[in-house]
Amino acid sequence: xxxxxxxxxxxxxxxxxxxxxxxxxxxxxxxxxxxxxxxxxxxxxxxxxxxxxxxxxxxxxxxxxxxxxxxxxxxxxxxxxxxxxxxxxxxxxxxxxxxxxxxxxxxxxxxxxxxxxxxxxxxxxxxxxxxxxxxxxxxxxxxxxxxxxxxxxxxxxxxxxxxxxxxxxxxxxxxxxxxxxxxxxxxxxxxxxxxxxxxxxxxxxxxxxxxxxxxxxxxxxxxxxxxxxxxxxxxxxxxxxxxxxxxxxxxxxxxxxxxxxxxxxxxxxxxxxxxxxxxxxxxxxxxxxxxxxxxxxxxxxxxxxxxxxxxxxxx
Ligand code: ATP
Ligand code: MN
Numbered sequence: 403x404x405x406x407x408x409x410x411x412x413x414x415x416x417x418x419x420x421x422x423x424x425x426x427x428x429x430x431x432x433x434x435x436x437x438x439x440x441x442x443x444x445x446x447x448x449x450x451x452x453x454x455x456x457x458x459x460x461x462x463x464x465x466x467x468x469x470x471x472x473x474x475x476x477x478x479x480x481x482x483x484x485x486x487x488x489x490x491x492x493x494x495x496x497x498x499x500x501x502x503x504x505x506x507x508x509x510x511x512x513x514x515x516x517x518x519x520x521x522x523x524x525x526x527x528x529x530x531x532x533x534x535x536x537x538x539x540x541x542x543x544x545x546x547x548x549x550x551x552x553x554x555x556x557x558x559x560x561x562x563x564x565x566x567x568x569x570x571x572x573x574x575x576x577x578x579x580x581x582x583x584x585x586x587x588x589x590x591x592x593x594x595x596x597x598x599x600x601x602x603x604x605x606x607x608x609x610x611x612x613x614x615x616x617x618x619x620x621x622x623x624x625x626x627x628x629x630x631x632x633x634x635x636x637x638x639x640x641x642x643x644x645x646x647x648x649x650x651x652x653x654x655x656x657x658x659x660x661x662x663x664x665x666x667x668x669x670x671x672x673x674x675x676x677x678x679x680x681x682x683x684x685x686x687x688x689x690x691x692x693x694x695x696x697x698x699x700x701x702x703x704x705x706x707x708x709x710x711x712x713x714x715x716x717x
Pocket of ligand 2 (some may be wrong): 545547580584
């Protein structure tokens with residue numbers, strides 16, 4: 403009897419486990435990252451395993467998916483609205499949230515996370531507001547985008563400077579690797595400020611850093627301005643922008659993960675893609691406490707005295 407390769411494989415591994423959180427993963431053995439040999443099943447199992455950690459950052463929040471069904475070297479697209487193919491477990495928001503388009507989506511269970519992986523969803527990006535108060539962001543994001551030539555030590559130093567300014571203003575910030583090249587600082591907000599207020603404030607923070615440390619920072623977009631510096635991207639704080647969610651995988655070689663860190667850990671971090679879907683679960687298992695344990699209980703307001711310190715003019 404002649405058996406195809408696939409049949410031979412099936413004989414050898416009759417119980418290939420392709421059910422994850424009640425989702426059947428088709429093509430579980432498909433290699434989605436040639437660099438690491440990691441598969442679609444690995445991706446689904448990663449998302450299932452970090453569900454308790456990632457779901458709090460996704461609850462009731464519009465989520466945008468970077469999908470790459472053939473793997474990270476194949477075609478990819480950024481999906482902001484429900485598409486023609488339904489994703490197992492996904493919830494859709496009321497049309498009023500974004501009346502011009504198909505409904506926005508939410509991923510709010512381990513089942514839906516496995517559904518995302520099944521549909522070739524690799525990265526999860528989130529809006530900085532929840533659906534119940536979409537006009538009031540609940541965080542500000544400072545995305546530190548380093549010039550390609552910068553050594554990691556300068557990137558880490560840039561994050562420390564940014565944190566120091568925020569501390570001086572009385573604002574607590576939370577650090578994560580982007581899983582790509584840089585670092586993100588996230589400042590939780592009480593939901594009292596509108597998008598313009600968050601953008602204006604974060605722009606003033608970025609400009610203040612760029613004017614006090616002009617060798618290190620620029621607040622002006624474009625590679626020409628970045629020469630040897632870190633661009634502080636504050637435009638993440640606009641209504642329709644998004645940021646990669648904590649614990650999201652990135653569609654880059656090695657399948658790195660955007661990893662929340664305690665500030666004390668920054669010294670031992672070597673690059674922004676240090677943790678990946680193979681190593682992140684071990685990191686979590688080895689932690690004595692959640693590095694962002696205070697994140698959801700921190701609700702901060704932007705005050706007149708803070709604005710004065712960073713040179714914002716009264717309106
Ligand atoms: P790095 O550290 O490498 O800069 P990053 O996550 O900060 O990583 P990008 O990977 O460049 O930066 O992400 C770009 C930003 O734009 C993300 O915040 C993402 O939410 C958003 N984004 C990505 N792709 C699209 C797209 N096709 N359309 C709209 N927004 C996108
Ligand atoms: Mn970035």
